[in-house]
Amino acid sequence: xxxxxxSLTLQLAAWTVLFLLPCAMLIARALAxxxxxxxxxxxxxxxxxxxxxxxxxxxxxxxxxxPQSAIGGTIKSIFGSAPVFxxxxxxxxxxxxxxxxxxxxxxxxxxxxxxxVREAAFVSGLSPWQTMRRIELPLAWxxxxxxxxxxxxxxxxxxxxxxLIGGSIPGETRVLSIAIYDRVQAFDIAGAGVxxxxxxxxxxxxxxxVHTLARRRGxxxxxxx
Amino acid sequence: xxxxxxxxxxxxxxxxxxxxxxxxVSISTRAGELLALIGPSGxxxxxxxxxxxxxxxxRHGRIRVGGESWLDTDNKIDMxxxxxxxxxxxxxxxxxxxxxxxxxxxxxxxxxxxxxxxRRAEELLARVHLNGLAxxxxxxxxxxxxxxxxxxxxxxxxxxxxxxxxxxxAVDRMTREPLKQELASLHRALDIPIVLVTxxxxxxxxxxxxxCVLNKGNVMQIGAPDDLRLRPRTVGVAxxxxxxxxxxxxxxxxxxxRCGSHVLKVRLVDGHTAGEKVTVLFPVDCxxxxxxxAEHASLANSLRGHIVEIFASGDFKTLLMDFDGVALxxxxxxxxAAQRHLAVDAKITVTLDxxxxxxxxxx
Numbered sequence: 001x002x003x004x005x006x007s008l009t010l011q012l013a014a015w016t017v018l019f020l021l022p023c024a025m026l027i028a029r030a031l032a033x034x035x036x037x038x039x040x041x042x043x044x045x046x047x048x049x050x051x052x053x054x055x056x057x058x059x060x061x062x063x064x065x066x067p068q069s070a071i072g073g074t075i076k077s078i079f080g081s082a083p084v085f086x087x088x089x090x091x092x093x094x095x096x097x098x099x100x101x102x103x104x105x106x107x108x109x110x111x112x113x114x115x116x117v118r119e120a121a122f123v124s125g126l127s128p129w130q131t132m133r134r135i136e137l138p139l140a141w142x143x144x145x146x147x148x149x150x151x152x153x154x155x156x157x158x159x160x161x162x163x164l165i166g167g168s169i170p171g172e173t174r175v176l177s178i179a180i181y182d183r184v185q186a187f188d189i190a191g192a193g194v195x196x197x198x199x200x201x202x203x204x205x206x207x208x209x210v211h212t213l214a215r216r217r218g219x220x221x222x223x224x225x
Numbered sequence: 226x227x228x229x230x231x232x233x234x235x236x237x238x239x240x241x242x243x244x245x246x247x248x249x250v251s252i253s254t255r256a257g258e259l260l261a262l263i264g265p266s267g268x269x270x271x272x273x274x275x276x277x278x279x280x281x282x283x284r285h286g287r288i289r290v291g292g293e294s295w296l297d298t299d300n301k302i303d304m305x306x307x308x309x310x311x312x313x314x315x316x317x318x319x320x321x322x323x324x325x326x327x328x329x330x331x332x333x334x335x336x337x338x339x340x341x342x343x344r345r346a347e348e349l350l351a352r353v354h355l356n357g358l359a360x361x362x363x364x365x366x367x368x369x370x371x372x373x374x375x376x377x378x379x380x381x382x383x384x385x386x387x388x389x390x391x392x393x394x395a396v397d398r399m400t401r402e403p404l405k406q407e408l409a410s411l412h413r414a415l416d417i418p419i420v421l422v423t424x425x426x427x428x429x430x431x432x433x434x435x436x437c438v439l440n441k442g443n444v445m446q447i448g449a450p451d452d453l454r455l456r457p458r459t460v461g462v463a464x465x466x467x468x469x470x471x472x473x474x475x476x477x478x479x480x481x482x483r484c485g486s487h488v489l490k491v492r493l494v495d496g497h498t499a500g501e502k503v504t505v506l507f508p509v510d511c512x513x514x515x516x517x518x519a520e521h522a523s524l525a526n527s528l529r530g531h532i533v534e535i536f537a538s539g540d541f542k543t544l545l546m547d548f549d550g551v552a553l554x555x556x557x558x559x560x561x562a563a564q565r566h567l568a569v570d571a572k573i574t575v576t577l578d579x580x581x582x583x584x585x586x587x588x
Binding site for chain 1: 278279305306307309310312313315317319320322323332333334335336378381382
């Protein structure tokens with residue numbers, strides 16, 4: 001077991017969830033309720049990472065972030081280095097790749113809250129912020145947890161994008177899936193097996209969480225008040 | 226109703242716009258009055274209600290409650306729904322699905338402390354006869370119980386206006402009657418204006434002090450239920466009020482009209498000229514059955530004809546009668562129908578009370 005890769009993977013997944021969740025909630029809420037211009041275009045763009053081959057996305061990001069490019073060059077002039085072959089680079093890639101996994105479940109959850117339930121809250125004297133905290137978040141909670149679980153699980157297994165933009169630098173970009181690939185290349189089947197089993201366990205756990213919440217959503221029950 | 230100034234505790238609504246929903250209404254109600262807004266779908270009745278609640282903003286509008294301006298588009302006044310203190314019962318109740326009945330009600334009182342609002346919420350639930358169900362979620366309540374929770378929640382803010390949007394449409398007929406009676410007694414106890422939106426004329430007649438008929442965003446007529454039923458301004462209002470006995474006639478002189486082959490005495494024909502074609506309404510109140518086949522046609526305004534059809538509905542039977550081309554419908558009790566041996570094709574004679582016959586202009 002490559003504990004360094006294991007810890008790096010968890011860090012990547014945690015940071016991805018932490019950064020992505022607030023953005024996803026804002027985007028999802030706007031798409032669900034507001035009259036957004038070019039809504040279907042935006043939705044399609046968010047969905048793109050689902051169908052785009054990860055290596056293709058990784059290639060474009062590599063080109064965009066390289067110090068020779070406009071974006072990469074600008075970032076390098078500000079932060080001292082371009083975000084290729086670094087943890088920052090794979091984090092940015094991970095945020096983009098996970099956008100659909102985070103936005104979709106939250107958007108569906110917000111959409112399922114009837115408009116007049118929010119209006120009832122306003123008429124009952126609840127400010128928009130109180131409505132958010134006491135009505136919208138509790139009702140959207142299963143969708144939010146689904147988004148967390150899906151994003152987390154998906155980040156654990158991300159391979160193609162990370163390999164292209166990050167390579168396999170121990171402690172910096174070598175996450176579990178890359179480490180597994182390296183072990184197999186080195187004919188260390190046992191080592192690859194242990195790490196694969198760990199990833200399998202995590203994935204099963206996330207699916208279980210998503211499923212349980214999806215079923216509880218139907219009855220309107222949840223542990224948040 | 227005693228009021229310190231002209232607008233105190235009363236509600237006045239003015240909304241005007243051409244699009245997206247055409248509106249041109251000006252309505253006011255007194256405190257303690259239940260006003261029913263009735264009209265076909267798309268008539269703007271729900272939009273008017275939402276405007277009062279602050280959930281819709283008409284292009285031009287003024288809404289004043291008890292001397293306080295809630296909306297005045299000319300003077301850029303537009304209070305938020307939170308500031309307005311209205312009680313609104315939504316058509317499908319819009320309860321918060323994740324909260325118990327008591328928490329649904331308590332949430333409308335966030336400005337008071339937790340203990341007080343919990344106690345007040347339980348009192349309100351008791352007031353709508355929901356003792357013992359306080360800790361159930363909306364999904365565990367029946368339609369009628371949900372309506373009561375919605376009503377308790379609407380009352381929780383101590384509203385200055387109570388708004389009811391088709392409050393009985395989501396409950397079955399069996400539940401509707403007791404709920405209506407409870408609303409009637411609540412209405413007697415509340416000293417605030419109540420606005421009820423409905424498309425059910427019976428509901429409006431049973432509950433309202435005054436009825437406002439809306440069509441395409443315009444007020445067709447506003448008045449007491451009997452005013453609208455017996456003296457509708459237009460055929461449209463008459464039909465909406467459930468009146469079927471409508472015919473065309475010609476004015477003969479100040480107190481007579483010709484309807485088909487009959488010359489009928491009517492109350493003083495005001496504002497109509499001799500020879501003018503009019504639409505005439507015979508409210509059921511002015512029709513009395515004399516006898517199954519009375520031959521004494523000498524009585525004033527008596528019509529002889531026959532029964533075309535009888536529709537049975539429980540304790541009542543509706544007679545469809547033909548008097549030489551003038552068709553009239555009349556509801557009689559099943560007992561009366563049996564006693565008078567009323568049957569299809571049987572002869573029948575009725576008299577029409579001149580005071581009750583109502584004339585309208587041809588549209």
